């Protein structure tokens with residue numbers, strides 16, 4: 068793993084720096100990318116600093132807008148990915164047309180794809196690592212920089228609820244808050260849902276199946292999504308809902324895509340689920356992962372595996 072100083076030296080070297088993050092972005096993907104880009108733009112006004120994606124920000128455009136990029140921009144450029152553990156999930160495949168690649172991430176380093184990397188899978192958010200980097204290297208952190216970083220940390224810590232949240236997280240957000248950002252506005256932007264999304268959350272609660280082990284699942288079909296006028300990205304607002312039930316320990320939310328396959332969300336309060344996700348074209352964190360299922364048979368198999376892991380967890384924690 069490289070040090071912050073080594074990464075900073077690379078940044079100093081290159082006239083063009085292009086920042087990438089993962090597809091289907093969440094607040095941490097967009098926030099870590101935007102926070103780093105905005106700070107570097109302030110520090111190095113003569114450099115060309117671009118944020119690349121695939122027009123997939125959806126309802127999260129309030130965090131950041133992408134820049135148009137062409138292959139020519141990558142000539143002699145430094146490319147930095149944030150919050151992206153594997154190449155398959157890097158949004159915009161031009162990322163490998165640059166001169167040098169750096170990865171800054173908090174997912175387990177299952178695919179060390181970059182020439183230089185800073186990966187800390189104990190960090191609750193990539194945005195926290197970016198904030199640490201900016202403070203360590205005395206780079207500018209004003210309101211415009213702090214805003215997306217704070218959003219990323221709020222998003223990936225589940226509003227400071229998940230176990231990776233530490234005293235250090237609060238020290239970082241204290242400094243970000245001191246810039247004068249509107250933390251109420253950020254929290255509302257992350258938490259508020261449309262009436263239709265609230266109805267979808269209600270249908271997850273209504274149709275969720277809970278196994279005696281404490282493993283639970285809900286399936287959101289295209290029919291349900293169409294009826295409510297909610298797209299599959301917006302359906303992500305339902306993913307944490309099952310965890311509010313005391314008896315639920317680990318759960319899957321399956322969201323049917325237009326082609327009939329399923330995006331799979333795994334969440335857990337204890338059983339490790341990223342190894343299960345890895346078996347189904349996915350991965351992620353120990354307690355929050357994502358994957359893909361080709362059909363209902365794979366959906367059933369995925370949930371059966373979750374039940375097994377949850378039972379084993381219960382036995383080990385009796």
Ligand code: AMP
Pocket residue numbers: 089093152153156306331332333348349350351352355356357358359
């Ligand atoms: P999600 O359920 O989509 O909110 O994702 C939960 C976590 O798993 C996030 O940290 C994602 O970056 C990660 N993740 C989601 N889908 C995948 C995938 N197909 N491959 C690897 N990691 C994933």
